Amino acid sequence: MAHDAIGIEALRAYFEKDYFAAFVGVEIVDTGPGTALVRLRVDQRHRNSLGMAHGGALFTLADMAFAVASHTRGLSAVAVNTTMTFMKAAYGDVLYARAREVSRNRRLATYLVEVMDEPGEVLCLFQGTVYIKGDPVARPDR
């Protein structure tokens, strides 16, 4: 890998300018090489009339885990394709998404993301592929 992996503080700084994720309220909890754990504290804004977290909120949570995990290698990347299966209704007050890298080559990388409630039950399964643009992620902490 031409570029070193980068740490959680650099990733947080980079994704601060991802205004939509901040607007929705998704927080970066943990990162590692090819992995990310993010969190959403669910309130009224994120729900539908049945009290469940909305599909768009669940997607934004999963997508943030995907985006962060795909930037941990230190190179910027853009989403090509995502698939999300909605398996169980999400009633919890705190939801997590955990992403892991399944494959990565020079131009493409694929991630698997699970959206979970606090007891750890998997509610949604997300799979996404990025195109690696190749420019280094800005590293304001170095």
Place this chain on the structure above:
Amino acid sequence: MAHDAIGIEALRAYFEKDYFAAFVGVEIVDTGPGTALVRLRVDQRHRNSLGMAHGGALFTLADMAFAVASHTRGLSAVAVNTTMTFMKAAYGDVLYARAREVSRNRRLATYLVEVMDEPGEVLCLFQGTVYIKGDPVARPDR
């Protein structure tokens, strides 16, 4: 079809309680049997650091078109699976998503959604399937 199709005012009333879509700012523009057109006026909240609409905002827009179209038959439904391909960066100030029903049987229905900018260029292609629960959509206008 056991239940009549319902009109745009009933659908707007039904989706008003979809707080996340309202929070993000997605509006219902037009509906018909198995179809929906929705709109997002993009501002700073929806963008990322490069000035493009964020994947979560684009998904929420497409998902709303999908949700509305799948309720036009008058029966409630829940998303089973969605796929979204991100084809072009979304720089416009006004974005639309147009959904059409590709297939529908008693329990499952599938929709194709295009996210477009104002010149009508297709930016994202979304495909989604719902499970039809079978209870009628509340019709407060009747």
Place this chain on the structure above:
Amino acid sequence: MAHDAIGIEALRAYFEKDYFAAFVGVEIVDTGPGTALVRLRVDQRHRNSLGMAHGGALFTLADMAFAVASHTRGLSAVAVNTTMTFMKAAYGDVLYARAREVSRNRRLATYLVEVMDEPGEVLCLFQGTVYIKGDPVARPDR
């Protein structure tokens, strides 16, 4: 586009070496810039115990339309991701898949494919993205 589009005879010659498609029996019927129509005459080998065409046969049919359409621009490409929704059981003796290009840039292109029976009813909806490798498709007819 650096390379000219190529014609149906060159595409047939190129895909002759795609032994699996030939083994399954998929034929190229028509091609155009970014489009392809392919056919499968369904017999016992392609069915399951209920007499319907098998998911693998339906996928191979759709995938061939996708592959041919993505090569009509004259550059070789490999599949990155495919999604297929199975909407209706396929009982017909002749099935078609029609692919059209939804988007194409220098490195990625996306196609939408419909699998149809002879009356033209859509049975499956397929969406796929290729990575464009950039080497020209061999053109034995020139």
Place this chain on the structure above:
Amino acid sequence: MAHDAIGIEALRAYFEKDYFAAFVGVEIVDTGPGTALVRLRVDQRHRNSLGMAHGGALFTLADMAFAVASHTRGLSAVAVNTTMTFMKAAYGDVLYARAREVSRNRRLATYLVEVMDEPGEVLCLFQGTVYIKGDPVARPDR
């Protein structure tokens, strides 16, 4: 679960009538509650001109693991949607697909499938959802 899980011999008998899988040469290696491992010995018929296993052959392999795993609960089911990401070229002579159940309720169940070569490297990632029809899988060995 109203119906007991069924064993590998009953599943082999049931899938014998899945002529396409037999025609392609996919074999059931192992099954368990919600899981399946299947194998394809790759020969010339399954390859393309570059010597790699064809996308249709890889899909048929993954789809068989998905189908078998979704029948291990003893109830018949039909595919609703599948997604497949092609991550690495498949050059091996023996390929496997391993499916596991991620979620199952009364009507819908979702499976994750990995296609691997003999060293165990993951080549393709497949995700699929079935609709559970509810009729028991025939059990000729009881």
